[in-house]
Amino acid sequence: MTERTHVHAFGDDALGDLDATGVAAAIASREISAREAAEAAIARAELVDPTLNALALRDFDRALDAADSPPHGIFSGVPTFIKDNTDLDGLPTGHGSQAVHPKAKRKTEPFADQYLSTGMTMLGKTTLPEFGFNATTEFESRPPTRNPWHTGYSSGASSGGSAALVAAGVVPIAHANDGGGSIRIPAAACGLVGLKLTRHREVQSLQGKQMPVDIVSNGAVTRTVRDTAAFVAALEKYRPAKKLPAIGTVSGASDRRLRIGLITDSIVGEPTDPETAAAVLQTAELLSSLGHEVSEFAVPTDHTFARDFLHYWALMAFSTQYFGKMVTGDAFDRSKTDALTKGLARNFLRRPWLTPVSIRGLKRSEVKYREAFENLDVVLSPVLGHTTPELGFLSPAAGFDVMFPRLVNYVSFTPLNNAAGGPAISLPLGRTTTGLPIGVHFSAAHGDERTLLELAFELEAAQPFARIQDQTQTAG
Template sequence: MSDSAFDWLSAAELSKLLARGEVSPVDIVDAMLKRASTLQPHLNALVFLDTDGAQAAAKAAESRWHKGQPLSPFDGIPTTIKDTTNVKGWPTRYGSHATDETPAKDSAAVTDRFLAAGMILLGKSTTPEFGWKALTDSPLQGTTRNPWNLAYSPGGSSGGASALTAAGVNPFNHGNDGGGSIRIPAAHTGLVGLKPSYGRIPQYPADAPFADVISQGVLARSVLDTAMALNLTAGPDPRDWRSLPAEARDYTIGLDAGVRGWKIGLSLDLGHVKADPEVRELVAAAARRFEDLGAHVEEVGPMFGPLQEHFEPLWIGSFATRFRQIPTQLHAKLDPGLRALMEKGLAITLADYAKAFEARSKLARDLALWHRNYDLLLAPVTPTAGPPVETLYNSDAFPRWTRGAPYTLPCNLTGQPAASMPAGLTKAGLPVGLQIIGAPRADATVLQAMRAYESASGWTWPQPRVLEALKAV
């Protein structure tokens, strides 16, 4: 496919061009709408494009820039919203026939923050049904594909967002992470993916299943864009009583301060996870970059035991709550794997839930105490590179607890910040992610480490293998 001048620019780079009057939001949006439309039949990353709305918003942003009154540095820069998340006037379908086209009455808190900054919503990105798995296919919207290789999954559940970002449609896209759903697709597509501390970006509505483990964020191609997006979206909201207090902080300040003298732990298995040998090798090599940057990196012993026994009740019990809300006549239209979990979850008792919450508290306490001696924990993001699109999630061949999200889920349970950074490519040419985990609420520390690693890794966009995969499109 033909490229435009905007395809691989970061939001920070576009912002500078807008400030100098060298480009117009109208031109940027038109180019990104065109690329999104061209790629959609191949990637299937979008639920829909709001062409008219995006073009009208671009004209309004253009007027603000001409007057010297932009709403933020990102005024006029496009993004998308994951289709688990409300945009006023748009339906929220969750990839499910159990939903309908009723427009949302109001927007999610994170959507409001993007709109207040003048960002332009191109449309909604795909998700597995109700965000249930770390792959992105759904009964309603079909299969989303990885721009590195269309035969493979971009991960999930923010797979539409990762595919759009890695394909050069626009600089970053909204995602959320309740078990790895930002970090896993970032790892599978070579992106930067930060799961901020729980509550750093407010949640509204905040009454859905998993609301107490989900963090909002973006999938980006640069750490600077990630930090700038956090500036736009962080801060409390009275509609979310769990949101963290306001901080007088600009997350871009101190990004380049480095990690010299830091003490960093490395665990390739967390004590129980068996990653593919190729993944272990790439992550171990990536971790050594921190030593080159002046940090002390040491392998640490087992962190904690397998998660399934203690935490499956939270997962399947929450899905059972959703199942009870779906009319019986629609059950046959659910993703079979999701329906099986929902039905299993009906047997979860209050005692099961209570034991799981007790175990969660212990895990959070143990990791917080561990971080008293270490600035960061490094680990893989996933045990494998992106699997083929036909992979059955939570099957015997790809169990959730050992192949899907064993490295990422702990940080959702504890609420601490964690990120994925590109660790390199497998022999098959698929990306692998290095996970950078910080102490509770240490988002700035994680961002600083991400930027130090980025500066040393040599990873740049566009990636040749992506260009090759998209050449015929």
Template sequence: MHAFPALARKRWRPHVGSLQDGGMKELAVLARLDGVAQAELCARGDVHASELLEACLARIDALNPLLRAVVTTARESSGPAGAGPLSGVPFLVKDSTEWPGLRWSMGSRLFAANVGRRQTPYGKRLEEAGLVCVGKSAMSEMGLLFSTETLLEGATLHPWDLSCSATGSSGGSAVAVAAGLVPLAHANDGGGSLRVPASACGVFGFKPSRGRTVPASFARSDFAAMTSDHCISRSVRDSALFLSLTEDASFGTPVGFVREPVSRRLRIGTWTRTMMGVAPEPDVLRAYEDAVALLVELGHDVVPIAPPRLEGPALSSAFFRVAGAAVAGIVELMDRTREEPVQIEELEPFTWALVEDFQAAGPEALPQARATFSQAVQAYLEATRGYDVVLTPVTSSASWPVGHLSPVLSREVLLRRTARSIGDTPLHNIVGCPAMSVPLHFPEAGVPIGMHFAAAPGADALLLELAYQLEEARPWKDHWAPYSIPARFGGSR
């Protein structure tokens, strides 16, 4: 089921000190392995955790100057890896999340010199699992835009097409996994920030149900409550194991480590127009129709249904008001804890625009946004009642150029372009559903196109079982971006 390239049973000694003697080819072999396979090498004694770290850093050194997916590297191990099931496996933490000893900028000039001091409950679980943090991945400022280009770090480039946006906000994590720099990377998702870049980069992106995992942040806001933390990976099993290691026991019945594909016929409801009423572009529609045909071939009952009855503009406005409230809280905190208030040049124009919009809306802004969300939740649950899974495109367009969602553009332009490009992903954060982007379409030209699947809140296991089935039917592990370690140094595409 989970076939990955076999390595000879011998002590692994990558020549990471130079590109001579086939050293980069050996690094490419490691890059093709998912996290579970790398952990198995460690457990057998075929490779030491320090060698996996050294090889990972060599891969980052080779391609990150071009792609700019990693904004901070941890060159020295913080100590022996935990004895968990992913012991010795290198991974990245999205720069939205505090990690002791590493710069924690959240993509913002306001926090450019900030260093993490505390470990979150989520981070403790990852350390106990044996994962080795090799650095921080790039993001949009505060995770506010569906792009990964900031005035602090510049633009993260797409490994399939350097002229395209890596999307976001977890673009650094998606690019790093798609390029083979790390086998998996932490990401989070407040409105599609994990699923959208996973789709664009041709990797697997799963968003757990709201509350399923232990906290990855000490922040408290409506926006934080909508945000789910997980990982971007190349294999479903990495994602499923990652979820089992970060579950919150107080959520309800644990999912555990889901290992097998779904074994029953599913009733899948589907629509294509976004919550803003935008129809998919032709290449996205072709990918969607191919996914429908695959599901039917696998024996599922796929039923076109009417999308939820939503007031799209009001829902979009409420979503960004909630985001603006979160940022306004950060600005207020900084104003109280330092001698001078936050300066205009310390935040990007779009970030300031959201703060100003929230403040201008008055004290009823948050209650009104919550009421709008409540109506959307009821509409979604009513539209999807009786269906196991919902299928839609992830986005209405397959890609957009670097700069299309630049943070220096006006709020009006950015909101209009976001409404045109982004599908229903924010809706699933509002409802609290588990949802995922599955890399099912790799066109001959252009960037990958993922398909979006969601289930009822709490039905995380069902989605992962479907993901395993889709992975078996349409394996994606050997699809490598042109600007990836295996494609550049290992002779594969």
């Protein structure tokens, strides 16, 4: 086994142990300045990133200038990062790919405007695997992004860079987005809160507008439920969602007792590993002790769902491989994409005729999902099929035929919410025997983020989340 090492940047500076809400309050009360918060975050990034490899692009000079006069917002002056698949005026977008030769963008895309309307100070961009297709932030020919809880393990993906920096204490909140679990998976790997919103709750992504089924959700990863709740309230204030019930400000648990369906195994046929299953079952026991009604439940989807989603995944890779210039510019070089992108594109070309069938299947999953919540309030399940893997296990350098079956088994729970459009949250309620976080997954009906946040507040109070700065070095 590799020696267990954990890395964090928490210390006695302007950020201290504060979450985003705490940093914003300290700035508002003039206990610290926004510039001091930015300077502390930059120093923390420089301290840990040589190990974590979570930064795709530094924009520190502009950040310090902006921090001298931060915009108003719920997180005014709080330092943050944005994932490097999102356009910001004046900065390139690399998409995590060697095939892209990015140039500075001339405008900021709509969700980034919504994200920054919170008043945060943007310090730069975070790493992701190539085009966000993988569930680990690893690459064929350059160093991986490492998990701060144990640097020999994956930080998850595709928002792995953001999750690593938040978990390590560099910033209290960072941008993430989710096309098959990419907010919830790195949150689970790095011991964070990761909420995927109901489809179109936030401003629709540019990529999502082009999809026959929009599976992409934008959001953030945080260390506390109150930060996630405040962030969601700020998004709603910026632009209330049409055709969805308002969430409002959620500040604590509800007295309402919930009907909760329990799922332990996924639809791909592989049983959940014992440590992950134990974390879910222990959470079910905790929920029962709090007065909620928990009963076993079947996955609310057709048996063809896995096939349909895998084909849609392959369609996205095919579109990237052969039409990447339309998205990233004329300098796109498809010969330099990694083994996962190339392998997925090949899979699509073997059965292109499945496309209309798969699209219909994914649209049908929304109907099945809605029906599931006619008699339930929440569904409890694992986030992932097994605990966080060591680096290399899912690396594209392992070759498509080796890593892809592993990837399918690993991400077997999260994609349903992307296809069906329902909200879901990962909470760090479990630990492995070696101390790595295990995320537990909660889904709710379309538009019912409020129930998820209220339940998250209750569980955080009943079983406080582990903090990386409280851990000691042990053997892995």
